[in-house]
Amino acid sequence: MTHPMIEMSDVHKTFGSNAVLRGIDLTIARGTSMVIIGGSGTGKSVMLKSVLGLIPQDSGRIAVDGKSVGSGTGSAERDAFLARFGMLFQGGALFDSLPVWQNVAFRLLRGSLARPRDEARDIAIEKLRRVGLKPDVADRLPAELSGGMQKRVGLARAIAAEPEIIFFDEPTTGLDPIMAGVINDLIREIVVEMGATAMTITHDMTSVRAIADNVAMLHGGKIRWTGPVAEMDHSGDPYVEQFISGSAEGPIEAVR
Template sequence: MIQLSGVHKAFGANRVLRGVDLSLPKGQSMVIIGGSGTGKSVLLKCVLGLVRPDQGQITVGGQDVTQGDRDAFLARFGMLFQGAALFDSMRVWENVAFRLLRGPGRLPKAEAREIAIEKIRRVGLKPQVADLFPAELSGGMQKRVGLARAIAANPEIIFFDEPTTGLDPIMSGVINQLIREIVVELGVTAMTITHDMTSVRAIADRVAMLHDGLIRWTGPVAEMDQAVDPYLQQFIHGRAEGPIESVR
């Protein structure tokens, strides 16, 4: 579904991506791990076509991400943002139905609200939540609303950007379980960026480690612990000593 071949991206003298090769099969969940500043977010933006690579090619479903109708291309994606990124001035159901009300093929308000409430239920919230404002929700509830918005338009591909950031361990477990259920239930292709190794083990079919602008290791999550790559082992076990230098 997603194919990156020899992708390079630099910002001035800062070479962020240095020849990334990565393949994500349709219907699978891939988690990209790596330290802060290693280029994970830039890679995601390149896949979305928000940042144009300097070299290489990225295709989604065989389509070059830099070509074709942008609205139609982006309509294939759903996104759960790191901070939920809800609109404070809109009620919960309006946040969930945002694309349904404004995107291509927009729906009547009543129909969009009905779909929004269905998705709100799907992420484990009561229908009454629909008429609240984001400020009236806890952090975990806001994250669930963000997830409901991500699946509202039934996308083919969903990106999850640090889905458990700022949540306690119990709520993190709830969100991880919801993500896994939804990916399987909807049959979507999923790409997640996270530092949380508990999330990695809970939601990944495959794992890719990005370091110094390159994919250091990629493979099934079941093979991650036995992999011999020293960068991967240092990262997943949180060791201070190893080839990855910490900034002191």
């Protein structure tokens, strides 16, 4: 039996009096790219962190490849679970004091994925090439790079350990439209090449159209609509229609 790569069933999460996830149901098939859309503060990041097991849900089930998240209790099991994931963080999240190649090879220099230092460096340089950066970037510090280059380094790090699942958190935030397009194209190419399962959270509709196989609209702690990206413009869902159009009129209230 082939399981969905990621499955969330009636997942709830509350922080104090703030109910962030209110019964999330979502399935992401193996090797597909799912993009979660929704406004700021709607729980997109909480969903992502819940799948990683960083935030335990209050109720409901989250499974990765058929196995419930959090079911493994040992550190070795936890390491093996996290080794299946790669992550491109919203702000890049590069280590300022480490040269670029050590940022890219961070997971390859420690823990269960550790490789010899020379091998890790070679892999880092190859991944930098894959995202369009020359080898001479490897020994520079992140502060010496432009925002677009830093984002590429973050992408190289996300794929360095050949993960099965890659998460992208607002991958084009802070980039100009041209560089955002470059990053979107790279993400799509790399996900297809690797056969990885991708989960992206964004409010950038250009990214959605470039990256997604399927789209899910999150609002008020629930998935309001999900379907193929080709059906998004004709979803018939008022939440999706308002979000795409950017209209002030509709079920999504603008926060003032």
